[in-house]
Amino acid sequence: MATAKETILWRVRRATRDVPEGERPEDVRVERGYRKEGDGARDDIVARFAEHVAEYEATVHRVAEDGLPARIAQILQKRGLEILVVPPLLPEAWIPEGVEVLRDAAGPRLTNEELDEAGGVLTGCALGIAQTGTIVLDAGPGQGRRALTLLPDYHLCVVREEQVVDLVPEAFAKLEETVRGEGRAVTFISGPSATSDIELNRVEGVHGPRALEVLIVG
Amino acid sequence: MTPKTKPPDAFSPGQTPTFEVSARESLRDAQLRRNLGKATQTIRRKRTVAVEEMPDWEELREAGRALKERTLRHLDKYLLQLEESVTRAGGVVHWARDADEANRIIAGIAREKGAEEVVKVKSIATDETKLNEHLEAQGIHAFETDLAELIIQLAGENSSHILVPAIHKNRAEIRELFLRELDVEELSDEPKDLTNAARLYLRKKFLGAKVGISGANFAVAETGTVSVVESEGNGRMCTTLPPVLVTLMGIEKIIPAWRDFEIFMQLLPRSSTAERMNPYTSFWTGVSGEAGDGPQEFHLVLLDNGRTDVLADEIGRQTLNCIRCSACLNVCPVYERTGGHAYNSVYPGPIGAILTPQLVGIGKPGSDSLPYASSLCGACYQVCPVKINIPEVLVHLRGKVVRHKQDKGTLRQKLDPENAAMQAMARTFSDPKLYERAQRLARVGQLPFARGGRITSLPGRLAGWTAVRDLKPIPEQSFREWWKEERG
Numbered sequence: 001m002a003t004a005k006e007t008i009l010w011r012v013r014r015a016t017r018d019v020p021e022g023e024r025p026e027d028v029r030v031e032r033g034y035r036k037e038g039d040g041a042r043d044d045i046v047a048r049f050a051e052h053v054a055e056y057e058a059t060v061h062r063v064a065e066d067g068l069p070a071r072i073a074q075i076l077q078k079r080g081l082e083i084l085v086v087p088p089l090l091p092e093a094w095i096p097e098g099v100e101v102l103r104d105a106a107g108p109r110l111t112n113e114e115l116d117e118a119g120g121v122l123t124g125c126a127l128g129i130a131q132t133g134t135i136v137l138d139a140g141p142g143q144g145r146r147a148l149t150l151l152p153d154y155h156l157c158v159v160r161e162e163q164v165v166d167l168v169p170e171a172f173a174k175l176e177e178t179v180r181g182e183g184r185a186v187t188f189i190s191g192p193s194a195t196s197d198i199e200l201n202r203v204e205g206v207h208g209p210r211a212l213e214v215l216i217v218g
Numbered sequence: 219m220t221p222k223t224k225p226p227d228a229f230s231p232g233q234t235p236t237f238e239v240s241a242r243e244s245l246r247d248a249q250l251r252r253n254l255g256k257a258t259q260t261i262r263r264k265r266t267v268a269v270e271e272m273p274d275w276e277e278l279r280e281a282g283r284a285l286k287e288r289t290l291r292h293l294d295k296y297l298l299q300l301e302e303s304v305t306r307a308g309g310v311v312h313w314a315r316d317a318d319e320a321n322r323i324i325a326g327i328a329r330e331k332g333a334e335e336v337v338k339v340k341s342i343a344t345d346e347t348k349l350n351e352h353l354e355a356q357g358i359h360a361f362e363t364d365l366a367e368l369i370i371q372l373a374g375e376n377s378s379h380i381l382v383p384a385i386h387k388n389r390a391e392i393r394e395l396f397l398r399e400l401d402v403e404e405l406s407d408e409p410k411d412l413t414n415a416a417r418l419y420l421r422k423k424f425l426g427a428k429v430g431i432s433g434a435n436f437a438v439a440e441t442g443t444v445s446v447v448e449s450e451g452n453g454r455m456c457t458t459l460p461p462v463l464v465t466l467m468g469i470e471k472i473i474p475a476w477r478d479f480e481i482f483m484q485l486l487p488r489s490s491t492a493e494r495m496n497p498y499t500s501f502w503t504g505v506s507g508e509a510g511d512g513p514q515e516f517h518l519v520l521l522d523n524g525r526t527d528v529l530a531d532e533i534g535r536q537t538l539n540c541i542r543c544s545a546c547l548n549v550c551p552v553y554e555r556t557g558g559h560a561y562n563s564v565y566p567g568p569i570g571a572i573l574t575p576q577l578v579g580i581g582k583p584g585s586d587s588l589p590y591a592s593s594l595c596g597a598c599y600q601v602c603p604v605k606i607n608i609p610e611v612l613v614h615l616r617g618k619v620v621r622h623k624q625d626k627g628t629l630r631q632k633l634d635p636e637n638a639a640m641q642a643m644a645r646t647f648s649d650p651k652l653y654e655r656a657q658r659l660a661r662v663g664q665l666p667f668a669r670g671g672r673i674t675s676l677p678g679r680l681a682g683w684t685a686v687r688d689l690k691p692i693p694e695q696s697f698r699e700w701w702k703e704e705r706g
Contacts, residue, residue: 016529026288146512169477172477188499189497
């Protein structure tokens with residue numbers, strides 16, 4: 001008896017009998033006439049990124065490289081954060097004194113319960129996209145596993161100016177190697193968790209972090 | 219929470235009422251009309267703004283359409299490539315010919331893991347297969363975690379919109395429901411408080427679940443990457459926290475390469491929620507192994523369930539381009555008035571009117587009535603991000619429904635006035651002499667019925683036409699007559 005796989009493939013082939021025998025996928029023309037790279041100046045791109053992130057009700061700060069550790073400490077203190085989750089390979093200088101730090105590591109991983117009870121998480125990122133105000137995480141150094149930026153109720157994310165690309169296609173081009181190579185998970189974050197399910201009113205904070213704060217460094 | 223049975227729809231066993239019958243019922247509900255009117259107007263306005271911001275929107279639409287065409291014409295190759303790449307990344311691929319086979323595969327995995335509860339991300343494919351009911355019968359309770367899905371699950375209702383399934387419910391109704399079902403003592407009707415009640419209720423479920431179940435927005439043949447596009451974070455929870463993840467996807471959701479996301483991740487959010495980008499999108503490739511990022515086990519179930527029948531119809535095939543954005547619902551004048559329940563399908567609105575009858579097959583009175591649930595105004599085609607010519611498919615399906623009655627119908631159906639009229643019309647349209655004679659006759663014949671430039675009721679067998687619409691009288695001079703006079 002034919003397996004489900006054999007049957008489905010047979011049905012697909014029968015259904016596409018109108019496709020000429022010798023036609024290859026690339027023979028079906030795909031005109032990619034859309035923009036693939038922006039042509040704006042660097043300063044404008046970073047400014048647009050900041051503006052678009054802020055429009056999602058995320059808090060955005062811009063800071064110079066040497067002022068970064070102090071600014072992180074100040075933001076966390078103002079928030080009254082007590083327990084901070086930190087991914088592997090986050091620059092040590094970023095981690096402020098005076099808060100309890102929960103470090104995730106390859107050996108003893110933090111449990112979901114620990115992450116759930118932590119007040120917030122501090123990470124870097126892989127990319128920022130100006131066109132859409134999106135932060136991209138790819139589980140790389142200073143970002144960690146996906147659960148780290150999901151269970152704590154607050155996410156403070158550091159984005160370097162040179163990490164910001166202009167358009168969406170630029171981001172997918174840059175991520176291609178990570179996905180093809182190690183197959184690491186990629187997460188796009190555009191503002192804090194939100195829903196519009198009740199009368200289409202946008203409410204921030206459903207299941208993911210209810211607050212997102214972004215530090216743009218450069 | 220007490221499990222409730224949802225009302226049957228086109229994908230349940232048995233028959234459903236026709237659109238005409240259900241729509242009449244919906245139209246009597248004034249509250250529903252207010253809720254819907256407000257919601258669709260808001261989202262329409264926002265979508266226009268989000269799309270106008272894009273100077274290359276038309277180029278993106280065309281690229282999206284063409285890519286879907288390429289994928290569908292060579293679907294067998296892409297399915298095999300996807301199976302290989304998911305397997306290489308540590309996932310397990312299953313094939314399901316129909317709903318029942320998909321449900322049995324998923325229930326089997328859940329049972330094997332000893333799961334009595336599973337958490338689910340909104341997935342219309344699982345609504346189509348009636349997975350929740352199947353699991354429940356086996357003693358496994360599926361928790362819907364999308365806010366709107368939770369609302370309708372608690373209420374024991376069907377979805378009425380692809381994107382916002384509880385669009386028919388207002389805040390007061392939701393408050394009542396949560397007070398009754400979520401074991402909370404005090405609750406206001408502020409969306410913020412209602413949302414927080416759901417957050418607290420579901421957080422415990424996420425942390426304890428052994429199995430997560432999701433649908434898929436896209437799966438990449440080349441890399442095996444699967445993606446879920448969402449807003450609330452429940453998708454991230456379900457695809458990240460439980461040790462086992464099962465994803466059910468229709469075979470048409472494949473895209474060839476990773477880079478193709480650059481098209482669809484621009485088209486989908488702006489068409490769907492009218493945002494530049496939705497809050498969260500997860501992309502995962504198999505399992506992460508030692509990195510411990512996400513599930514240790516990943517199962518991908520590829521579902522046919524009628525899709526290959528849609529594929530076989532050269533005009534209907536484009537229906538499979540659909541990326542489930544719901545823009546066509548929000549612009550549809552019929553949907554705006556009747557709401558989603560009148561379609562009696564997990565796929566409502568214009569896209570549902572062409573997808574449902576093709577998936578379940580022509581010959582069921584309920585779904586056969588759906589291609590007629592349209593004024594053919596074409597607004598749906600205009601907003602569709604992958605350029606599905608919905609009016610063209612609607613007309614094509616109307617033809618199929620009529621032909622089916624002619625071929626398979628009983629004597630009574632063959633003598634059906636519409637059927638007889640269609641055949642007479644076909645003869646008349648194909649002969650210019652007959653056509654002109656018919657026009658002259660009709661002009662005289664209509665005199666007793668035309669009032670103030672409108673015909674609002676026709677007699678006898680023709681009454682069906684004017685029961686739901688007014689008719690413009692035939693002009694005193696036809697175009698053909700005018701042409702002969704002027705140029706002849």
